[in-house]
Amino acid sequence: MAFVWVTLAKIGVTLFWVMNLGAILTWVERKQSAVMQDRIGANRANIGPFRIIGLFQIAADSLKMILKEDWIPAGGNRFLHTIAPIISVFFALLAFAVIPIGNTLTISGQEIPLSIITTDVAILFVFAMLSLEIYGVVFAGYSSNNNYAMLGGLRASAQMFSYEITFGATIIGLLMIYGTLDLQELIRAQKGSIGGWYPRWGIFLQPLGFFLFCAAGLAETKRNPFDLPEGESEIVGYFVEYSGMKFGLFMLTDFLETILISALVTIFFFGGWQVPFLEADGFHFGSTAFLLSPVWVTVLQISIFFLKLTVFLWLFMQIRWTLPRFRYDQLMRLGWNVLLPLSLLNIFITGLILMIWG
């Protein structure tokens, strides 16, 4: 019974931080793009005299989305049209079930792992969920009875399939080094340091893998410079026939995916919740030690995880507002002719090095 309650609590916590972060990102995106383009951004939404730098915009937007007419095109498939955005959000959220935000929390002698599901196929789980999301996109394009939506859906699925291969291939190098598919174990394996100075994080062992993963991950989130499936400003992709909250769900999926990719980059390449020099009982610098109680260690770990996550969210937003979009043929050529061979090369080199020094 205790297990059920603990799991329910963990689901609640995960939903809380994920959904709130997703909502805040809608505001962050506007503000960040505004500030970097010497503009001000959304700052008019107010309750009375309070504006709190435009944060009410989130509430105003959600209210608008909920109150808008939900429109299903004539000749469209009502059922698929309705479930498509739900599928997208559902699988995006489900992927967070295996994302660990910290090591373990000890409450009255019981060790609680800080991810909803502890499984030794966590990485495969995340990748499976990311792949299943394509169904939402394809259904959305198909059920809209609109050629533009259909083409958008096809573009999106072709792009996601192409980059999925690179996406999977880039982390094989990591799996070879750390030898586990469990995200928690992967993070635990990134403990310690290389040569006493660098933390033993994935980025230092797999620098090429990091770049490839970021590129393929950006393509998975369908955001600039890979936003051909959407192209909000002109071509408009698979969700051209969506309105109201259903459209909102697609937008939310985008942000959830951004969070997910950032979390994955953090976990794979930056040691997840690992704080440099922090052991289970406090900081250890060589022979000197600052001892901390386990609760504080956990708090530190969770905060460092969110700090790293924020850095990558910032970076992905920055990339999204800096780079122009690829042309579709450039996109495909980049995926198949550059990223995929490079990721295979990465596997090869990693294997070679492991064979020589491993």
Add this chain to the structure above:
Amino acid sequence: MPNEVKVKVMKAAAPRERTLREKAYIPEIARGLRITAAHFWGNLFIHIKRLFGIRTKERGSVTYQYPEERRPLSPRVRTLHRLVKREDGSPRCVACMMCETICPAKCIYIIGADHPDPNIEKHPLQFDIDLGVCVFCGLCVEACPEDAIRMDTGILEFSAYSREGMIYHMKDLLR
């Protein structure tokens, strides 16, 4: 020949071969990111200083917060028309129809009548401008021999809920 115009023919530059650095793409992305990130952090710092009430001369953004903050208008910008008044408050216009004639949009409608004062020949009974049709060319101002119509009110925001509402009558113009 003194009036000969020297023309220098410029050749369009051939598309430059991309260097290896540009082809590698990553360094150029990093360069772009550095520029945008510099703007981001620079502006963010200014905004934060503002938020804590520290006055700075730096603006942090080029935005004019429009309804509260307006861009200064050039004195020669053409805005809403007005009819210039005489000292007694009647329009200076003598209903000569110059403006109505020159108006390329044909949006001025004047009905003239004899003025009670024998020194002044005519005056307008009705002077309407359909601002929904006006193209703000300013030719009416140029054409007027009496300097009776001007476009210097500085009013840019005028709108109405119907086409009729966009027709400004003499009493509206005589402000």
